[in-house]
Amino acid sequence: MIEALLREATPQLAAVSESPRAEAERLLAEVLGSSRTRLAAGLAAAPSAEQVRRYQQWLARRAAGEPYAYLSGQQPFRQIELQVNPAVLIPRADTEHLVDWALERIAAWQATGCAAPQVWDVCTGSGCVALSIAEASPAARLLASDLSPAALAVARGNAEALGLSRVELVEADGLDWPTPVPFELIVGNPPYIAEDDPHLPALRHEPRLALVSGPDGLDCLRRLIAQAPARLASGGWLLLEHGYDQGAAVRALLLAAGFVEVSSRRDYGGQERVSGGRWPGVAR
Structure with missing residues (x-):
């Protein structure tokens, strides 16, 4: 049979x-x-x-x-297994480069004798980035946020299933959330696809809110880069995933906002996928 x-x-x-x-x-x-x-x-x-x-x-x-991950309800990412549904993007392997860079920055911070860096994962979706960081770096203090209550419900379920409930999850639009604590690191995989991108039909089963960001795909990235300085500690880092052809534009936005040591990392396909920089102050 x-x-x-x-x-x-x-x-x-x-x-x-x-x-x-x-x-x-x-x-x-x-x-x-x-x-x-x-x-x-x-x-x-x-x-x-x-x-x-x-x-x-x-x-x-x-x-x-419909993607296989939505049928099975699960998707592996780095060392963890995540629950997923159509409320969240399916985690991609290329996002692992964002986590790798974040862990490098955390290690550099801890090497200075500061054992508990504050880390904010914005646009967390399934929680793949925040939970991977929390799993690999137990000392880091994690805040993860998303605009979508349905996405946060998925992230909370993943945090509980993985025994990582110490990750604080909050509903917020970008970095618009009241916290007096400065962050040593802000990371994010925000929406970055243009409204008329020809690839969107192939992504029709995934949440548009987590995909599309204005006419050129840079609206959310612009906003996060503008918001980040008020949230970062002196010498803190901002690391953002973006589209394969947006590296130069994101680096220009970071430099214009006053970030230093601006650079990009490439994904498994050799395309620029993550860009970041340090807010001026004591280097970490």
């Missing part, structure tokens, strides 16, 4: 997957609570009628372009 299901499913996924058979197996394994290895070895139990119905529903949704 399993082989018959897979033969029927594979052509349905041909238009949305480069490896339709493998994805058909992956979907069925998820439904069965098994693995592709057990499926291939004939060790998986035959599906129940309810599991067949669920599998066919998943196939229809996937064939319509």
Whole structure:
């Protein structure tokens, strides 16, 4: 029965997957609570009628372009497994570069003898950035914010599931949230896609609020760069993810705002993906 299901499913996924058979197996394994290895070895139990119905529903949704992560409700990111749903963007591997840079800055701060840097993750979505930082750097004090209450509910669920409830989660529009505490580090993966970007139809299942930011995609980035100096400690850093072709524009915005040591990091595809700079003061 399993082989018959897979033969029927594979052509349905041909238009949305480069490896339709493998994805058909992956979907069925998820439904069965098994693995592709057990499926291939004939060790998986035959599906129940309810599991067949669920599998066919998943196939229809996937064939319509819905991402696999929304079907399974999970997405791995760095060392953690995250719950996701259509209220949040699906975490991408390229965002790991933002986390890596943030951890470098935290380590540099701690090397000065200051063991508990204050870190703000803005536009947190699923919480992938804040929770990855918290998991890798237990001493860091984390605040994470998002404009969407539905996204914050997902982030809170992830924080609880991972035992990282020490991350404070608040609803805020950008950096517009009352806190007297200056931050040694502000990081964020804000919306940065232009309103008329031709790639948007392919992202139609993900929340537009977390994707689109004005005619050139830079509206939210401009606002965060303008807001950050009032929130940063002397010598604090601002690190922002952006589009593959926005590095030069974001560096120019950082320099115009008064940041120093401005530079960009490249993603796994070799494109500029994260830019940042230090607010003048004591270097950390």
